[in-house]
Amino acid sequence: MATESVQSRRSFLGKLLGGSVLVGAGGLLAAAYLVPPPAVRSALGGSRVRVGDAGAIPVGQGRLVLVHDDPVWIVHLARGFAAVSALCTHRGCIVRWADAGRVFHCPCHEGLFDEEGNVLAGLPRSPLQRYPVGVVGGEVFVVARGPAES
Ligand code: FES
Numbered sequence: 581m582a583t584e585s586v587q588s589r590r591s592f593l594g595k596l597l598g599g600s601v602l603v604g605a606g607g608l609l610a611a612a613y614l615v616p617p618p619a620v621r622s623a624l625g626g627s628r629v630r631v632g633d634a635g636a637i638p639v640g641q642g643r644l645v646l647v648h649d650d651p652v653w654i655v656h657l658a659r660g661f662a663a664v665s666a667l668c669t670h671r672g673c674i675v676r677w678a679d680a681g682r683v684f685h686c687p688c689h690e691g692l693f694d695e696e697g698n699v700l701a702g703l704p705r706s707p708l709q710r711y712p713v714g715v716v717g718g719e720v721f722v723v724a725r726g727p728a729e730s
Contacts, residue, residue: 581727585688594664597695603666611715615625615729617701619688620633624651627721627723627724628705628721628722629647629648629721629724630646630719630720630721631649631652631654631663631720631721631722631724632654632660632720633666633718633719633720634715635718637654637655637656638656638657639656639658640657640679640682641677642656642679644666644674644677645722647663647724648724650665650667651665651666651667652664652666652711653656653665653675653684654713654722655677655695657682657728660721661713661715662695662696662713663710663712663713664684664693664696664697664708664709664711665667665708665710665711667708667709668686668691668704669690669699669703669704669705669709670686670691670704671689672691673686673689675691675708682694682695683695683700684697684700689703690703691700691704693708694706694720696710697709697710711723
């Protein structure tokens, strides 16, 4: 009778230990899923903002997104993605991306910028501000700590 009790206790402890290992492994998998991969953290820092799937923006097209309430154009260029502020540097109007000409056009005073945000024509004297941008795991991320140095 006492031997059965000891074996039963050992069996119970063995199951308990095995279950704990499984729960611990499950927790690690969940943490790995919730925490961004190191490539995202190291390449773009902790203030990155996911702005969408890279495949959703064909080459030559752009998408206007908000990055911490700032309007930002994400444009898929032949060399990769670019992210530039949508605020015109003349008086702050929202510029529009033109797929056909691959330029940013400001409707307020006919300002014109190239696909990198450099001034081509009109009243603006400064380029559109650029943001660091990257693609990790098929998703586009923009660094939201503020416009990058031009
Ligand atoms: S606000 Fe854009 S050109 Fe004047």
